[in-house]
Amino acid sequence: MELSAPQPTMSRESHLMEITAAYLSGANQPFEVTMLHLDPPKASEVLVRIAATGICASDAHTRSGRIPSPLPCVLGHEGAGVVEAVGENVTHVAVGDHVALSWMPNCGQCRHCVSGRPVLCTAAAPYLLAGTLLDGTTRLHHDSEDVFHYSFLSTFANYTVVPGASAIKIDPGVSLSVAALVGCAIMTGYGAAVNRAQVRPGSSVLVYGAGGVGLSAVMGARLSGAGKIIVIDPVESKRIEALDFGATHIFAPGDDIVDRVKELTDGFGVDYAIDAVGVPAVVGQAFDATVAGGTLVCVGVPAPEARPSFPGPNLVRDEKIVTGSLYGSSRPSTDIPKILDLYRAGLLPLDKMISATYPLNDINKAFDDMAAGRLTRGVLVLDEALAS
Ligand SMILES: [Zn+2]
Numbered sequence: 001m002e003l004s005a006p007q008p009t010m011s012r013e014s015h016l017m018e019i020t021a022a023y024l025s026g027a028n029q030p031f032e033v034t035m036l037h038l039d040p041p042k043a044s045e046v047l048v049r050i051a052a053t054g055i056c057a058s059d060a061h062t063r064s065g066r067i068p069s070p071l072p073c074v075l076g077h078e079g080a081g082v083v084e085a086v087g088e089n090v091t092h093v094a095v096g097d098h099v100a101l102s103w104m105p106n107c108g109q110c111r112h113c114v115s116g117r118p119v120l121c122t123a124a125a126p127y128l129l130a131g132t133l134l135d136g137t138t139r140l141h142h143d144s145e146d147v148f149h150y151s152f153l154s155t156f157a158n159y160t161v162v163p164g165a166s167a168i169k170i171d172p173g174v175s176l177s178v179a180a181l182v183g184c185a186i187m188t189g190y191g192a193a194v195n196r197a198q199v200r201p202g203s204s205v206l207v208y209g210a211g212g213v214g215l216s217a218v219m220g221a222r223l224s225g226a227g228k229i230i231v232i233d234p235v236e237s238k239r240i241e242a243l244d245f246g247a248t249h250i251f252a253p254g255d256d257i258v259d260r261v262k263e264l265t266d267g268f269g270v271d272y273a274i275d276a277v278g279v280p281a282v283v284g285q286a287f288d289a290t291v292a293g294g295t296l297v298c299v300g301v302p303a304p305e306a307r308p309s310f311p312g313p314n315l316v317r318d319e320k321i322v323t324g325s326l327y328g329s330s331r332p333s334t335d336i337p338k339i340l341d342l343y344r345a346g347l348l349p350l351d352k353m354i355s356a357t358y359p360l361n362d363i364n365k366a367f368d369d370m371a372a373g374r375l376t377r378g379v380l381v382l383d384e385a386l387a388s
């Protein structure tokens with residue numbers, strides 16, 4: 001497999017491009033790194049040469065079936081690369097531009113887009129887990145069989161075709177490995193703290209989960225001036241790592257967390273709790289650990305049958321705010337470049353999140369390492385020079 005010279009090859013019989021991709025044939029199957037065919041971009045679409053892509057728990061949950069998305073497919077939804085070709089009507093990026101990829105290609109015209117909440121876009125959301133692009137069809141093929149996309153992006157490949165609105169132009173001086181991570185984990189966690197919770201200087205913040213999303217919430221809380229940042233995670237090495245990102249206190253999960261949090265906050269509870277786990281018992285505990293009038297932001301996506309619960313009287317009498325946050329409640333086209341500017345200014349240590357890099361051929365090992373809790377973020381590198 002020649003990944004170091006990723007020149008597109010046009011097959012003789014059509015305009016299909018031969019690409020190298022991690023093909024997932026069915027639930028719980030290993031990834032097979034193989035040649036697939038990719039159609040050229042249609043109108044309002046962009047062909048991107050992927051330089052680097054993060055691996056995310058959502059990819060693993062889709063592979064296992066917890067997140068339903070059609071198979072066979074090419075997973076990967078946290079990538080960055082270089083524009084190779086653009087379809088008709090694409091004017092916001094050009095060939096050669098460096099781009100980070102957003103998995104919410106909002107339309108800019110629906111009710112939610114015009115009211116400033118593009119992650120709720122009604123044009124894109126129905127297709128997010130449909131396995132297609134925005135016209136309901138796929139550009140990926142394995143022999144004569146259609147292969148589904150994943151979250152519009154399918155970044156576990158050296159080339160991909162994405163909706164134009166997913167391609168966010170970024171400064172070419174920034175590492176495409178870091179830019180890749182901003183496309184999912186960082187945007188999600190940072191945005192939960194900065195956009196949704198709107199953490200205030202001197203406030204207290206409780207974060208459940210010290211993976212990529214949780215640590216990004218910690219970075220966002222720290223940049224916002226939080227005075228206390230308490231992080232809960234079962235893995236000791238992850239708790240210790242959280243201190244590097246701005247955590248002031250770390251605890252293993254347990255029944256005593258609410259008491260410990262209250263001890264640290266003059267008996268009141270935290271101003272903001274951010275749950276990056278998505279388990280009902282954790283959501284309930286986070287609610288109890290939040291001060292009256294405080295805000296609980298739920299980021300981790302629970303299983304479909306999950307029903308988090310709260311003591312009803314406290315919800316009313318304590319005036320607590322419980323809110324979800326999708327994709328950092330962001331405006332991806334402006335927030336992604338803004339976060340990268342903060343990184344380049346030395347205000348967000350985003351590169352510290354990358355704990356290991358792998359060639360695409362080692363994708364199965366990368367997923368094993370993620371499952372074993374060995375990674376803050378693992379990154380698959382498709383193009384060494386561009387990714388650094
Ligand atoms: Zn993700």
Ligand SMILES: [Zn+2]
Binds near residue numbers: 118122124
């Ligand atoms: Zn929209």
